[in-house]
Amino acid sequence: GAGVSQTPSNKVTEKGKYVELRCDPISGHTALYWYRQSLGQGPEFLIYFQGTGAADDSGLPNDRFFAVRPEGSVSTLKIQRTERGDSAVYLCASSLRVKGADSGANVLTFGAGSRLTVL
Amino acid sequence: KNEVEQSPQNLTAQEGEFITINCSYSVGISALHWLQQHPGGGIVSLFMLSSGKKKHGRLIATINIQEKHSSLHITASHPRDSAVYICAVGTNFGNEKLTFGTGTRLTIIP
Numbered sequence: 001g002a003g004v005s006q007t008p009s010n011k012v013t014e015k016g017k018y019v020e021l022r023c024d025p026i027s028g029h030t031a032l033y034w035y036r037q038s039l040g041q042g043p044e045f046l047i048y049f050q051g052t053g054a055a056d057d058s059g060l061p062n063d064r065f066f067a068v069r070p071e072g073s074v075s076t077l078k079i080q081r082t083e084r085g086d087s088a089v090y091l092c093a094s095s096l097r098v099k100g101a102d103s104g105a106n107v108l109t110f111g112a113g114s115r116l117t118v119l
Numbered sequence: 120k121n122e123v124e125q126s127p128q129n130l131t132a133q134e135g136e137f138i139t140i141n142c143s144y145s146v147g148i149s150a151l152h153w154l155q156q157h158p159g160g161g162i163v164s165l166f167m168l169s170s171g172k173k174k175h176g177r178l179i180a181t182i183n184i185q186e187k188h189s190s191l192h193i194t195a196s197h198p199r200d201s202a203v204y205i206c207a208v209g210t211n212f213g214n215e216k217l218t219f220g221t222g223t224r225l226t227i228i229p
Contacts, residue, residue: 031214031215033215033216035217035219040221041221042123042205042207042219042220042221042222043162043205043207043217043219044219045216045217045218048214048215048216050214055214056214056216059216091161091162093162093215095215107152107164107167108152108164108215108217109164110154110161110162110163110164111161112160112161113161
């Protein structure tokens with residue numbers, strides 16, 4: 001696609017429910033990132049995929065959070081037994097990931113985010 | 120102490136003024152990113168740099184690696200520049216796992 005697409009754009013759920021958030025990155029982008037942004041804060045890293053594998057999941061807050069990218073394109077962030085503290089905007093970003101720290105291809109393209117509200 | 124600190128947190132200026140937003144970081148970095156976030160909108164990448172200076176239109180970003188400091192400048196500011204500007208650093212040459220500052224909210228008054 002032309003940009004990074006995230007669905008749903010808004011999700012309201014009740015405490016204890018299961019939620020899935022989807023990210024469709026730019027076609028051909030091998031690297032995919034999930035970040036979480038709480039109100040008034042900068043985004044915080046959750047997990048990074050290179051291809052199909054989770055290269056770094058050190059930002060996932062606990063075992064209620066899980067993400068997959070089975071075919072190396074679309075990724076799903078899954079949250080079990082949601083809590084009110086999970087309320088945030090969940091951002092997905094992708095990049096081409098080529099060698100060279102200053103390569104323009106490694107600039108991240110962000111989706112518009114999925115706003116999750118847990119009541 | 121946050122690894123990435125921005126100043127000021129809020130900035131209001133008149134249209135046409137020269138704007139400077141500062142970012143200091145405390146870790147070794149592979150690259151520094153400047154991003155723009157409009158209210159209710161997504162995040163747009165403005166610059167990624169690891170040395171020197173980059174310019175795009177009215178925006179200029181500079182970085183001093185020795186001093187661990189970067190600045191974002193906006194010349195001839197316009198109300199449409201009103202947004203939150205976020206500095207973020209990557210510490211690994213192998214990926215764009217970023218640590219973000221809390222942002223600078225810029226308001227340009229016509």
